[in-house]
Amino acid sequence: MARPSLSDLLAFAAVANHRSFRRAADELGMAPSTLSHALRALEERLGVRLLHRTTRSVAPTEAGYRLLERLGPALELFDHALEAVTPYQGRVTGTIRLNAPRLAAALLVRDVLPLMAERFPEVIVDIVAEDRLIDVVGRGFDAGVRPMSMIAQDMVAVAFASVRYACVASPAYLERAGVPSSPEDLARHRCIGHRLPGGRLYRWEFERHDERMELDIAGGVILDDEGLMVDAAVAGLGVAYAPVFAAAEFLRAGALQQVLFDWTQGVDRLALYYPGHRTVPPALRAFVDVAKSVDALS
Missing domain, CATH: 1.10.10.10 (Winged helix-like DNA-binding domain superfamily/Winged helix DNA-binding domain)
Known part of the structure; x- marks a missing residue:
């Protein structure tokens, strides 16, 4: 043969x-x-x-x-x-297609793409931003971005950002409803629920000293987009458990206030992932190396 x-x-x-x-x-x-x-x-x-x-x-x-x-x-x-011979070639070219949730795509634009443009100007990064879970291989993507906990074990995962969460609400809402002093107080508040791509509601996580708790919060409003959750909080619809990155502009402007300061709230570790059994193109390898060098906190 x-x-x-x-x-x-x-x-x-x-x-x-x-x-x-x-x-x-x-x-x-x-x-x-x-x-x-x-x-x-x-x-x-x-x-x-x-x-x-x-x-x-x-x-x-x-x-x-x-x-x-x-x-x-x-x-x-x-x-x-x-x-091993890439450094001697002097250039990396090509297009990489990425699938990422909208929040993660915003972090890539802020922290990773500027470095890619500086170090590998001939690489084209094509990002499709969507929150629902998909088969990145079946859809023709080179890689995807998701929280580390949601990535299948047969994938290679490269963490590149930690996303911190905080409870936020508008000053008008807090004046009307009062400021919660403990996570249990949220049961008496209007809350803005977060539906995950798989359909279940996100559980709000809190930690203080050795005390930890997770709360099932349905809320008077349930949304599947973190940006809309922040907008709903700004509109006075209740307390949102939102990424600090998504709420930062409104926190700085005073349109939102953070509550439950003494309770540490959740942190999601975002990772770039791709199949481990496929040859990694040089352009994707370059993107992975840049993402690993960022390790952003948002």
Whole structure:
């Protein structure tokens, strides 16, 4: 049996990971028809079917899964070997597509993209901001951003920012309803609930000394967008448990006040994540390195 070439194996891995000839062809810079012919030739050379093909989808066979599982670490080592010469090439180019919640996208724009533009000016960063959970691989993204606790274990996760939360409300609301002195007091207040992308309500977290508590808060208003939660608090609709980053402008202007100062509120660790079994393009590797160097607190 003739040994397959590295380009054949890379082509198979791209199609198997993307579950799409078109997306794999875009990544490899070749026509989908050429890629399809190359994969059929590989299957004939190996004497085994690697991919299930229909008019709407493509997926690895059992043999294809076994090959992809063994290829992953080898291709990653190959990628690391190529990275060793990157500093001598003098330039990193390409486009990386990222999927991130709107708050995380704002942090990327503030903290990561300026450094990317400075260090890797020829890399294009294409960010799609949406809060719902998606399959980043199936949707053709190179990487995604989510809280560390929400990232699947088979993904490579790189933390780059800590997002602090605070309870905030408008001065007018606090004058009318009073200032809560403990988390239990929130039961007597109108609160602005936060619905997570999966559908459940976010539990408000508090800590003081050795005392910790998590509260289920439904609230008179429930929203699935942290920016809208801040806007609702500014409008006097109640107390919001919001990222300090999202509320900072209104806190500085006096349109919001922070309450429950003596209770430490939650911190989310945001991370960039991508499949561990795929070859990491140089542009994405550069983005990962810049993100790791930021470690922002917001």
